[in-house]
Amino acid sequence: MPADFALIPDGSVTTPRGFTAAAAHAGLKSDGAPDVALLVSATSCATAGVFTRNVLRAAPVAYDVDLLAERPGRIRAVAMNARVANACTGAPGLAAARAMAQAAEQAAGLPARTALVLSTGVIGVPLPLEQIEGGLRAAAGSLAADGGLHAARAIMTTDTRPKHCAVRFETPAGMITVGGIAKGAGMIHPDMATLLAVLTTDAAGEPATLQPLLRRVADRSFNAISVDGDTSTNDSVLLLANGASGVDPSRDGAVWKTFEDAVQEVARALALAIVTDGEGASKVLEIQVAGAVSEAAAREVGRAIARSTLVKTAIYGGDPNWGRVLAAAGNAGVTLAVERLSLQAAAADDQWLTLASGGATANPDASTARDIFRQKTIRLRIDLGLGRAEAVVWTCDLTPDYVRINADYTS
Amino acid sequence: MPADFALIPDGSVTTPRGFTAAAAHAGLKSDGAPDVALLVSATSCATAGVFTRNVLRAAPVAYDVDLLAERPGRIRAVAMNARVANACTGAPGLAAARAMAQAAEQAAGLPARTALVLSTGVIGVPLPLEQIEGGLRAAAGSLAADGGLHAARAIMTTDTRPKHCAVRFETPAGMITVGGIAKGAGMIHPDMATLLAVLTTDAAGEPATLQPLLRRVADRSFNAISVDGDTSTNDSVLLLANGASGVDPSRDGAVWKTFEDAVQEVARALALAIVTDGEGASKVLEIQVAGAVSEAAAREVGRAIARSTLVKTAIYGGDPNWGRVLAAAGNAGVTLAVERLSLQAAAADDQWLTLASGGATANPDASTARDIFRQKTIRLRIDLGLGRAEAVVWTCDLTPDYVRINADYTS
Secondary structure (H helix, E strand, C coil): CCCCCCCCCCCCCCCCCCEEEEEECCCCCCCCCCCEEEEEEEEEEEEEEEECCCCCCCHHHHHHHHHHHHCCCCEEEEEEECCECCCCCHHHHHHHHHHHHHHHHHHHCCCCCCEEEEECCECCCCCCHHHHHHHHHHHHCCCECCCHHHHHHHCCCCCCCCEEEEEEEEECCEEEEEEEEEECCCCCCCCCCCCEEEEEECCCCCHHHHHHHHHHHHHCCHHHEECCCCCCCCCEEEEEECCCCCCCHHHCHHHHHHHHHHHHHHHHHHHHHHHHCCCCCCCEEEEEEEEECCHHHHHHHHHHHHCCHHHHHHHHHCCCCCHHHHHHHCCCCCCCCHHHCEEEEECCCCCCEEEEECCEECCCCHHHHHHHHCCCEEEEEEECCCCCEEEEEEEECCCHHHHHHHHCCCC | CCCCCCCCCCCCCCCCCCEEEEEECCCCCCCCCCCEEEEEEEEEEEEEEEECCCCCCCHHHHHHHHHHHHCCCCEEEEEEECCECCCCCHHHHHHHHHHHHHHHHHHHCCCCCCEEEEECCECCCCCCHHHHHHHHHHHHCCCECCCHHHHHHHCCCCCCCCEEEEEEEEECCEEEEEEEEEECCCCCCCCCCCCEEEEEECCCCCHHHHHHHHHHHHHCCHHHEECCCCCCCCCEEEEEECCCCCCCHHHCHHHHHHHHHHHHHHHHHHHHHHHHCCCCCCCEEEEEEEEECCHHHHHHHHHHHHCCHHHHHHHHHCCCCCHHHHHHHCCCCCCCCHHHCEEEEECCCCCCEEEEECCEECCCCHHHHHHHHCCCEEEEEEECCCCCEEEEEEEECCCHHHHHHHHCCCC
């Protein structure tokens, strides 16, 4: 198990030293709320990125992938906007992403090709570049060490709450802080649909070691949550390490392990905040998959359960219809031995009730089962009986409100 | 294009000669409605079957697969029940499926190992065998040439309407009739979740040629519809050919082609009836995928769009949020060339509106787009620009009623 970290109150991307941020209203959101944000590091950052696997990746994703391939050790800023995704916008969209990055660099007085861009919102609409440029100039004029919270608000779309956190830990060489912000409420699924997350740290690092670390962390956090099974064109998770702490965690195996745990804790907290704030969500379902031949297989089974609308509506209704859970597992595309499958459920109190074993009903007490499924947080534990690998996946219930929210998003 | 067939009013599995059927109330449905059905052929049938790919296949599926492998030319009957799926019931469940088949054989005075079984309903609950046996005895006593409609009613679960149809065509050697019944409202997805369909014909046939025909037909009908993306433990499509017409369509290439078209037409009509009656559905979405390198690739793209909850909620809301359609296509796991993608939409009137071309927005007229998306039937045409293969997939919208229906199914 990872180490325990205490979350820093109001922690965010600007809690690690050397990062400032600000937000501005550029006229994209009709309610006057901030819709553009800028994050700046005082020095160059070693940067890692994990992006959508959707074939139709948006222009900002294409721009960032290209920039990170070229200058992964030279990143200074991240420019963000909500309301327009700049996806399915063709060559003009790519030019707009480049122009948005240049606007951020100019506004913050940074060298060329040092700013990444993140966009989220409606697909197929051209980026309103002039407005965004104005917003970035305004943001650059108000960069502050507590601006991360404002940035977290600016990237909200259907989110009802800003998502931000930070943790801190001591090492023999000094203190390291890791922070993050994220957005995402609907269209969240393995491979991070319409999910933007920016993680920052004042640790020193190298892109070559941060990249695999971020991939592992993302698989166990952002890629382990599902709201509606859709994967967007814009998903991006960034990790920027500016070295302002003077501590390089990679010099000590134990410190490196704690550093990865800290990044994992920030990512996990943001991912859980996204699930809890899933569009229309009223409940959270934690799916523990054990006894798999590999962590990847365990995660696939968890994802199959997490994306089943029948499971998610049963969770909403407090209906212990656990057969749907096993049926969803059977659709995961993972080899299973039915006679070795067992399924348990619990609420927060760790009183596990066995629902099925040997792939068949365990005839659980109906009222106990119903009590568990009526809780706000429901945990399922499915043991495949095939190996020792495990994974945990989180999802929320599917509610009538989800449908209402998504029925008229563009209008 | 297949030949046009006129649907026979009130056609069903008993419209082809030599088939009788009946239904009975065995006490499984609480409202006294029929819940058990029996279909009997006067002579042995050449039989083909297509079954769920869910790893957790239910006991009746396992029983039927085994029986069809052993005696595909000797089938005389199909025994069906609703309300209990006999899935995740272990070895006792398999014994119960066998006992249900034996009960049908005894009740109808048939040789051993000539009856197939189909069950649908809640997973993980033991089959109430005594009740079902009583129901099958009652049904056997009232077998009739118009009993197919009663059978169609008996297998309904959350269906609001019975699904049945039949077509007839002339051949130089005489007339052939094909009929069918089906159930399925929720949990319908490629690979036929919680979908039961029985097709009958008085054509003569061989299992070895009927099986590949049924596979092709199922791929273009039952496997081309999606209600909620879930695949059940019990999906089964059967085709029974008793030869009562005296006509063997396989002796003439043109007749064989027409025969396949007729089976396809019955399957397509039943599949569309299922989508139209999707749980809580208020609209139907037809997705035409063209320009694919293979029919399978085209169908995968169509399925990815059909199972996207974001697309389905946009259809419900009448919101022309077509970016979600392209984003869903991008998740299909099929190689796409973004710059070759085009997307059009139309209502019933064939006035196609181009939404995107070259993978980017075509800036469609917003009010025309909204008019189309507000219709009861919406058609999308996505051209991948990669080849000449096509497929059509159907789905329904996702509505608040879907959530309500599925929130408390077992209770």
